[in-house]
Amino acid sequence: MSVDGSTPSQPEPIIRVRDLVKRFDGRAVLDGVSLDVTPGQTLVIMGGSGCGKSTLLRCLIGSLRPEEGSIEMFGRDLCNLSEEGMDTVRKKFGILFQSGALYNSMTVAENVALPLSEHTDLDPQTIETIVTIKLEQVGLREHADKYPGQISGGMKKRAGLARAMALDPQVLFYDEPSAGLDPVTSAEIDQLIIGMTRGLGVTSIVVTHEMDSAFTIADRMVMLDKGRVLRADDRAWFENLRALTEDEARRRVDSGAMNEDEQLIRQFLRGDADGPITARRSASSYADDLLRGRHPVNAPAVQSTKPVRKDEARP
Helix, strand or coil, X not given: CCCCCCCCCCCCCCEEEEEEEEEECCEXXXXXXXXXXXXCCEEEEECCCCCCHHHHHHHHXXXXXXXXXXXXXXXXXXXXXXXXXXXXXXXXXXXXCXXXXXXXXXXXXXXXXXXXXXXXXXXXXXXXHHHHHHHHHCCCHHHCCCCHHHCCHHHHHHHHHHHHCCCCCCEEEEECCCCCCCHHHHHXXXXXXXXXXXXXXXEEEEECCCXXXXXXXXXXXXXXXXXXXXXXXXXXXXXXXXHCCHHHHHXXXXXXXXXXXXXXXXXXXXXXXXXXXXXXXCCCCHHHHHHHCCCCCCCCCCCCCCCCCHHHCXX
């Protein structure tokens, strides 16, 4: 409540996605996805492999065009922008790719300086100062002159984050920032994401299936499954679902208080071996596959080098 007793209005979303559909070979990988991203918050997009997380990220950054729906960012519909217009929007956001995506022929400092050299008219001394500041923010100032091959995987992620921050973006996208990292390094990356969001007011969209990381950094969470949004809510909703005991969850299922989507989300959040996800994977009949030949094996495209026995030779 505000001082005058009125309820404060919610800020306008910085990103608004509506009814997004993306198909590959006629199959809908995204099937009517809608979500809002609030300025200054961290939104975590999660779900199992093949659920559409990476496809959604690629649509958000403009590397894929959806067949249906809209993506509004900074008040502009990305789906109707020219490539030149999209380039203008891209200068307002940064991306931390899963591998860091550094140029191996450039030093860490040169990698961070690249966006500044390409997209601004700043003089070299100013660029050098900005690069030093960005590297200090991620704890890499002393490694500025090293090449990517000389630093660890976690350091590459931090260098990639410094480069993503070079142009002071309003929005940062993270693609599996904790993937392939040890627990301590992963926790360091989480703290950097929190620091960027809270300290600098950056809006963060994080694609991940690492649950410990997700619950550490998220303000809001979105669960995808088969290209659709199962739930988009505050982190507390997902925390409460994850914390349910087996007995309480069973009672809710039996009483109809927990639907199948919520059961699926709970299994994913907890990493349980039994539940709707695993039941769905084993739903097809092994016997039917054997009898009906549902997975035919075509003849190999290369000629076999196995010697042919005389009794197997064709007449």
